[in-house]
Amino acid sequence: MFITFAFVTLLGALGMLLQKNVIVAGLCMVATFFGVAGLFLLLANPVAAALQIIVYSGAIMVLVLFVIMMLNSHEEEAAQTARPVQRWVSVALVAALAFGAVKLVLTSAGLKALAVSGEPMPGAMTLQKVGTTLFAEHLLGFEVAGILLLAAMVGAVALTKRNL
Amino acid sequence: MDKLASLLHTTPAIVWMVGKVVVVFLSVFLLASVWTWVERRGSAMIQDRIGPNRALLFGRWPILGLSQLLADGIKFFFKEDLVPEAANKGLFWLAPFLAFVPALMGFAVIPVGKSFICDGVTYHLSVLDPGNGMGLLYPLAIGGLAVYGVLLAAWSSNNKWSILGGMRASATMVSYEIGISMAVVAVFMVSGGYDPAEVIKAQGHLPWTWYVARQPLGFLVFFTCMFAETNRLPFDFAEGESEIVAGFNTEYGSMKFSLLALAEYSHLMTASALVATLYFGGWQVPFMADPPVLLSVASFLVKMLFFAWVFVWVRWTLPRFRYDQLMHLGWKILLPLSMANLVFHAWRMSQGH
Numbered sequence: 001m002f003i004t005f006a007f008v009t010l011l012g013a014l015g016m017l018l019q020k021n022v023i024v025a026g027l028c029m030v031a032t033f034f035g036v037a038g039l040f041l042l043l044a045n046p047v048a049a050a051l052q053i054i055v056y057s058g059a060i061m062v063l064v065l066f067v068i069m070m071l072n073s074h075e076e077e078a079a080q081t082a083r084p085v086q087r088w089v090s091v092a093l094v095a096a097l098a099f100g101a102v103k104l105v106l107t108s109a110g111l112k113a114l115a116v117s118g119e120p121m122p123g124a125m126t127l128q129k130v131g132t133t134l135f136a137e138h139l140l141g142f143e144v145a146g147i148l149l150l151a152a153m154v155g156a157v158a159l160t161k162r163n164l
Numbered sequence: 165m166d167k168l169a170s171l172l173h174t175t176p177a178i179v180w181m182v183g184k185v186v187v188v189f190l191s192v193f194l195l196a197s198v199w200t201w202v203e204r205r206g207s208a209m210i211q212d213r214i215g216p217n218r219a220l221l222f223g224r225w226p227i228l229g230l231s232q233l234l235a236d237g238i239k240f241f242f243k244e245d246l247v248p249e250a251a252n253k254g255l256f257w258l259a260p261f262l263a264f265v266p267a268l269m270g271f272a273v274i275p276v277g278k279s280f281i282c283d284g285v286t287y288h289l290s291v292l293d294p295g296n297g298m299g300l301l302y303p304l305a306i307g308g309l310a311v312y313g314v315l316l317a318a319w320s321s322n323n324k325w326s327i328l329g330g331m332r333a334s335a336t337m338v339s340y341e342i343g344i345s346m347a348v349v350a351v352f353m354v355s356g357g358y359d360p361a362e363v364i365k366a367q368g369h370l371p372w373t374w375y376v377a378r379q380p381l382g383f384l385v386f387f388t389c390m391f392a393e394t395n396r397l398p399f400d401f402a403e404g405e406s407e408i409v410a411g412f413n414t415e416y417g418s419m420k421f422s423l424l425a426l427a428e429y430s431h432l433m434t435a436s437a438l439v440a441t442l443y444f445g446g447w448q449v450p451f452m453a454d455p456p457v458l459l460s461v462a463s464f465l466v467k468m469l470f471f472a473w474v475f476v477w478v479r480w481t482l483p484r485f486r487y488d489q490l491m492h493l494g495w496k497i498l499l500p501l502s503m504a505n506l507v508f509h510a511w512r513m514s515q516g517h
Contacts, residue, residue: 023319024255030312046297050305054345058308059338065315066334069327124297127358 002042009035026065033057044124176285184291192271195472196429201233203429203476210480236422243418248321251415255320260416260423263313267431270303274437275360277447277461289447289461294361300348301358303438304341307393310431311337314395314412317424321415329411332401332487339494340392346502347386350509351375351442364446371450376443381505383443385498387471390435392494395428397479401487436471440464 012032019025033056040049105111134142168179201216205228208215217229225231247256273296277289288294292302311334318330352358354375355366367374376383392399403411413424440446444467447460455463485493 021252024252027255027312027316044297047301050298050301053305054301054308058305058311058341062308062311062315062334062338065319066331066338069315069319069331126297127299127301127352 002039005035005038005042007035008032009039022068023065026061026068030057030061033061047125047127047130180287184289188271188276188291189268192268192430192433193426195433195469196426197233197237198230199429199432199472199476200236200425201230202473203479204232205229206473206476207480210477240419240422245418245420246415248323248415250322252320252322255316256415257420259313259317259320260420260427261313262316263310263427264423264430266306266309266313267427267434270306270431270434271437273299273302273360274434274441275364275446276464278455278457279361280457288361289457290360294359296359299357299359300352300363300438300442303434304345304348307344307431307434308337308341310393310427313424313427317416318412321412323415325408325410326412326414328408329401329403329414333395333412336392336395336399336401336490336494339491340389340498343385343494343498343502344389344393346499346506347379347382347389348442350379350382350502350506353506353513354378354509360441360446363442364448367445367448369445369448369450369453369455371445374443374445374448379443379505379509381501381508383439385502385505386442387439388498389494390439391475391478392490394431394435394475396432396475398482398485399490400484401490432472432475433468436468436475437464439471440467 009032012028012030012035015028016025016032019028033052037049037052037057040046040052168176172179205215207213215229216232217226219229219232219235220226221231221234247253272291275288275290275294279286279288279294281287292298296302298305314333315330318326318328318333321327351363355363357363357366363375371377391397395401395403401411403413408414413421416424446467447455447464449455449459449463452459
């Protein structure tokens with residue numbers, strides 16, 4: 001199962017990068033979101049999986065595709081000049097990031113805890129647990145995020161509707 | 165069941181699971197195709213016509229023209245399968261499936277009857293057993309994906325009318341989803357759980373404790389938004405044949421069109437099942453605390469088919485809205501009502517503690 005979802009995620013991501021057609025690239029991204037939702041399910045977190053699909057595939061990608069259709073630009077524009085240096089720098093950066101991430105995971109305490117047999121497995125996440133965690137432990141962060149989103153929304157309206 | 169399992173070299177659990185998947189999805193599929201006939205007969209009844217009553221089963225039995233849908237199916241199969249020259253071929257093929265699969269998948273969490281115990285094993289009458297952790301978030305998630313079918317059908321046809329339809333569909337879907345979510349959150353709050361089994365249990369068997377009586381406003385908002393979600397009149401702007409030819413299915417013909425139509429009716433079935441589960445006590449039988457299993461299934465089917473009929477009824481009663489009216493209704497009326505419903509129930513719960 002893990003291999004399937006990992007392949008869906010990676011192939012979707014690759015397809016998004018390599019596709020010249022913007023709409024098809026968007027669909028590949030939806031496939032990636034699905035793969036990630038599947039991975040969340042395997043991590044015993046069905047709530048995150050459902051929210052991933054509702055928010056990313058159900059709302060954000062639909063809006064992105066809507067804008068693409070509205071602007072009617074279906075093909076990616078070609079770059080004006082070749083950028084060989086940037087290409088190699090980006091490859092090196094990504095390699096360094098990937099190396100660091102893998103190293104971090106392999107040396108993390110969570111992975112060591114998995115090796116100890118007999119540890120009780122944490123139960124699956126439920127919506128109730130998400131709610132209590134948000135409001136009991138991360139109340140400040142939650143409120144700050146709420147205010148930030150509200151400010152962003154007000155800003156978006158103020159920017160687009162100059163004469164209200 | 166044990167015998168069948170040993171015959172097939174599997175375990176009873178797998179036989180039960182496969183059986184459930186096949187039976188539930190096949191019935192939804194069949195009901196969806198029957199509903200194409202119900203729609204035509206119903207529209208005829210409302211408009212004082214006769215409707216399709218000529219098709220004979222095996223050339224002999226006119227069962228109210230019910231075999232019309234067989235005839236339609238055969239006709240769709242043998243029609244020429246046209247793909248427009250400038251269409252994006254792959255996506256043009258993919259779109260009807262992308263419309264159909266989510267419409268059917270949403271049904272998976274809905275319990276069609278009471279769980280029962282047989283030989284010490286509990287059998288649940290829903291494809292996904294309760295306690296799967298997704299609960300009613302799942303139909304919301306899957307319902308949100310239905311728009312991709314319409315969007316892709318629209319875009320891949322490479323036709324101006326189609327693209328207009330697709331854009332309208334995506335805008336409608338995103339706007340009305342917020343109202344739906346808010347209404348559903350109020351249900352989650354009052355029932356204290358988000359699994360359909362918990363929601364049904366919390367409603368009890370008395371009709372005045374069902375959520376339609378406790379949250380009439382939430383029900384109205386949810387049901388209205390469902391019309392927009394399923395792209396049905398008075399909100400079928402993706403199609404809008406008086407304005408944009410036939411919207412996203414302008415270029416579709418033969419089996420692909422039939423699949424798009426079936427997707428709409430499957431979506432309608434899933435929406436009716438959701439309304440029955442959330443607001444009308446699901447499989448609960450009125451005034452019966454512990455109904456027999458078959459009666460509970462029948463009760464659920466009656467409720468679901470009633471709402472499926474209401475979808476048809478409304479379609480042939482109300483005229484289509486204008487597009488700006490739709491957006492006005494969604495954002496300025498239904499969303500505030502839904503929020504008011506949520507805040508009111510939150511306030512009532514806080515008073516109760």
